[in-house]
Amino acid sequence: MNINTLVGDIYTTLEGKAPYWGFSSLDLTSSLQEVYKKSNTIKERPPKTLYFSEIGDPCPRKLHYRFNSPHLAEKHDGNTLIKFFYGNMLEDFVLAVTEGAGHEVTSRQGRATLELDDGWKVTGKIDAVIDGVLVDVKSTTKYGEEKFKHGLVDDPFGYALQLGGYAVALGHTSAGFLTIQKELGHLGWYPITVDKKKVMSGAHAAVKAVTSDITELPRLDPVPQSKTSKNMKLCTSCGYCPYKKQCWPEMRTFLYSNGPEFLVKVVDVPRVMEVSK
Numbered sequence: 001m002n003i004n005t006l007v008g009d010i011y012t013t014l015e016g017k018a019p020y021w022g023f024s025s026l027d028l029t030s031s032l033q034e035v036y037k038k039s040n041t042i043k044e045r046p047p048k049t050l051y052f053s054e055i056g057d058p059c060p061r062k063l064h065y066r067f068n069s070p071h072l073a074e075k076h077d078g079n080t081l082i083k084f085f086y087g088n089m090l091e092d093f094v095l096a097v098t099e100g101a102g103h104e105v106t107s108r109q110g111r112a113t114l115e116l117d118d119g120w121k122v123t124g125k126i127d128a129v130i131d132g133v134l135v136d137v138k139s140t141t142k143y144g145e146e147k148f149k150h151g152l153v154d155d156p157f158g159y160a161l162q163l164g165g166y167a168v169a170l171g172h173t174s175a176g177f178l179t180i181q182k183e184l185g186h187l188g189w190y191p192i193t194v195d196k197k198k199v200m201s202g203a204h205a206a207v208k209a210v211t212s213d214i215t216e217l218p219r220l221d222p223v224p225q226s227k228t229s230k231n232m233k234l235c236t237s238c239g240y241c242p243y244k245k246q247c248w249p250e251m252r253t254f255l256y257s258n259g260p261e262f263l264v265k266v267v268d269v270p271r272v273m274e275v276s277k
Contacts, residue, residue: 015078052124052165055202056158058237060209060217065243067210073242087139094137094180095128104131112169122203126166134175136163145181148190156237161202167194219247222264232265
């Protein structure tokens with residue numbers, strides 16, 4: 001082994017590639033082992049079952065692929081697995097400190113299920129109930145926290161409907177997000193309005209998405225690459241989608257210093273490296 005290969009070896013281990021097959025056997029505490037499993041486990045979906053994390057997603061095509069063709073999803077790279085792992089650790093840490101501060105923390109990872117028509121259901125596990133209030137703990141960035149501050153009007157991952165769904169299923173009338181900002185450690189509390197009508201509408205729309213023909217489902221609109229650019233790129237939701245190559249075969253990926261950008265209309269070719277298809 002050589003120190004010069006360390007970073008690549010860590011990523012390879014996380015990704016479970018030969019000659020390193022994951023780190024489930026490494027010397028981690030039991031709590032870290034559980035966090036890793038939660039970050040890197042693919043669930044087998046029961047029939048006619050959706051998850052609360054899916055019903056608020058703005059893209060019906062993504063849900064269709066996820067339900068009907070999960071094998072087409074891009075595999076998570078080592079960077080992404082570290083990000084998920086770190087986020088789960090922070091969330092567990094916040095709940096532990098909450099309990100240590102004297103607040104009542106109950107129903108951690110409790111199951112919530114919402115029964116729909118024709119045998120369909122939406123299910124998932126909550127983070128916790130704190131002092132009688134349903135709480136979802138979210139690790140976020142400074143940029144992401146601004147979305148919570150503005151009531152998740154811009155909610156590309158459907159967080160509000162997910163939490164509202166948990167609340168409706170469990171009969172809670174009050175719920176909110178407890179956030180921790182990754183860069184500076186700022187904590188925030190952001191309550192939401194539980195809207196049963198909106199939750200049920202989202203759940204039925206999700207069932208329709210997974211049972212429709214993929215050609216009937218629209219793609220989300222691309223957005224300008226910048227205020228002055230003539231190029232168009234994938235929106236935030238599409239940019240993080242593991243099925244974007246299926247939806248956007250014309251997509252071109254360019255590597256900027258702050259990360260990749262996925263362009264679907266290139267008028268002016270960027271002066272940065274392009275990833276070969």
